[in-house]
Amino acid sequence: MRRLNFRYHRVLRAVLLGFLWWGALTTTVIAQDAATGPQNQAPPDKEDLSSAPAQVDVQPVAQDEEIRRRLLSVMEATGWFTNPQVQVQDGVVFLSGRAETDEIKKWAGDLARNTQDVAAVANRIELSQPSAWDFSGAWTGLSSLWRDFVRSLPFLVLALFILAFSVLAGWIAARTARKFLRRRVRGKLLRGVLAGGLGVFVFLAGAYIVLRVSGLTQLALTVVGGTGLVGLALGIAFRDITENFLASIFLSVQRPFETGDLVEIAGATGYVQQLNVRATVLMSLDGNLVQIPNATVYKTVLQNFTTNPNRRETFVVGIGYDDAIDKAQEVARKVLADHPAVLNDPEPWVLADDLGKATVNLRIYFWVNGKENSWLKVRSSVIRLVKRAFQLQGISMPDEAREVVFPRGIPVTLLDGIPEKTPSARQRQQPDAEPPSEELDAVATKAEAGLSSDAGELEQQARQAKPLDEGENLLRDAEQGRPPNVRE
Structure with missing residues (x-):
């Protein structure tokens, strides 16, 4: 009984001590909070x-x-x-x-x-x-940067060495590629692009190694992937420039024309002066410089009149229905055969082409050496001589039939007796006398200024024109100083 009471008292005392401790703690905290006040309270x-x-x-x-x-x-x-x-x-x-x-x-x-x-x-x-004038944080940051810099010095030196080596290796690779491709690739621009691309690839490989050595593997992968994305974005943004550049590479390799060739591109006819990375420059037959974008040159129909120096010309002449076609053909053929600028091989043709309202139309075909003679002048000479021969042979060349309308009418008076016989068309067109001019029978008149080609005159006009500053002519071989594969 006494032991049970003793245990009871111990439990009761522990409970009382717990309440006393809690009360003291609460009182102390409240008193301390009241003493510190609201200003000092944390x-x-x-x-x-x-x-x-x-x-x-x-x-x-x-x-x-x-x-x-x-x-x-x-x-x-x-x-x-x-x-x-x-x-x-x-x-x-x-x-x-x-x-x-x-x-x-x-x-x-x-x-x-x-x-x-x-x-x-x-x-x-x-x-x-910290105080507003406390620079300890700045000094701490500078000290940390200095320590990081000192620690990274070995990596920095190694990275600079690898970077310098990659630049040198890229330059050597590009130069070696140019020498290797000089005899194997025709286009100088293509050689430069391939050699430069190889040099850039070697440099990027060195830069990637530098980033890997520096522990920036993720950045290295980002750079490699970002380079392709940037290239794609630039290609889309500058699509026209990129298209012209690629077309210039293809044109410099395929060489559809050379410097001095007479070509017709997109409706413009002239002599080729230059092919640069942006455009093809022509000297038109009027003496004007024409620039055509290379993309247009590559995609459009191109006629090169210098590839084959022989050029065929044609024109139409009408004779009367009363005239014999075979006689007119023979007269015209003889004129073509006797003309010094008209080629006998291929043979010229004189063909009946059409039956018009008042004439039988003959189409005359003949070939001219466009490298030696001007086809414009030769064509003019042939037309003049054919007309002269028809007149001398009494072959009529009637005008096209016309319908004349008289709004107020025309008074007509009938004559007594038999009307006078009206002369026929052949009789009306017979010349009273042959003109005594020797120049009419000449192959070339003063007005035609000879039959020679005007390429030299246009070349002189091109030299006198304002010089172009569009870059290097891709049609010229820098090693030989002349256009490669010049057509004789």
């Missing part, structure tokens, strides 16, 4: 309250004063705190003062929490606000 976000311990000793071994002195001595010994203060009441530790960083504040709370017989920790340590 912000809720800066107070770190530890969780309740799993077990609280009823009779602690360490006293509050011993705990306070121990914690205060440790905090002062670190030198991390400004004006550190420690208060302990019934195992509850109250920390105050200032710390530089949140990690130091947390460290103080963990220190108090791990101290023997500490029931709870109220961490009221405030973080120090």
Whole structure:
């Protein structure tokens, strides 16, 4: 009975001590909060309250004063705190003062929490606000940068060495490729593009190795992938420029024309002066410089009159229905056969082409050496001589039939007797006398200024024109100083 009462008293005493401890703790906290006032009260976000311990000793071994002195001595010994203060009441530790960083504040709370017989920790340590003139953070950052720079010096030296080696290797690769392709690739522009592409590839490989050595593997992959994306974006943005550049490469390789060739491109006829990376330049027959984009040259129909120096010309002449067609054909054929600028091989033709309203139309075909003679002048000479021969042979060349309308009419008077015989068309068109001009029978008149080709005159006009500054002529072989494969 006495043992049971003793146990009962022990339990009752423990419960009373617990209530007393809780009351003392509550009273102390309320009193301290009232004493500090609202101005000195730490912000809720800066107070770190530890969780309740799993077990609280009823009779602690360490006293509050011993705990306070121990914690205060440790905090002062670190030198991390400004004006550190420690208060302990019934195992509850109250920390105050200032710390530089949140990690130091947390460290103080963990220190108090791990101290023997500490029931709870109220961490009221405030973080120090740096002064506006405090440059310690800047110096710390500079010091950190300097340390990082010193640590990265070996990698930097190695990266510079690899980068310099890649530049040199790219230059050597490009130069070697140019020498290797000089005899194997015809177009100089294509040789430059292939050699330059090889040099850039070698340099990018070196740059990739530099990034890998520096530990920037992800950046290296980004650069490699981004280069292709950037190239695709630039190709889309500058589609016309890219198209002209690629067309210039194809034209310089295929060589559909050479410098000085007479060509017709997109309706423009002239002598080729230059092929650059953007356009093809022609000297028109009127003496004007014409620039045609290379993309248009590559995609459009192109006629090269210099590839085959022989050029066929044609014109139509009408004779009367009363005239014999075979006679007119023979007269015209003889004129063509006797003309010095008309080629006998291929043979000229004189063909009946059409039956018109008032004439039988003959179409005359003949060939001219366009390299030696001007087809315009030869055509003019042939037309003039055929007309002259028809007149001398009495072959009529009537005008086209016309319908004449007289709105007010024409008075007609009938004559008495037999009307006078009206002359026939052949009789009306017979010349009274042959014109005594020797120039009419000449092959070339003064007005035609000879039959020679005018390519030399146009070349002289091109030299006198304003010089073009569009880049190098891709049709010229820099090694030989003349257009390659010149057509004789």
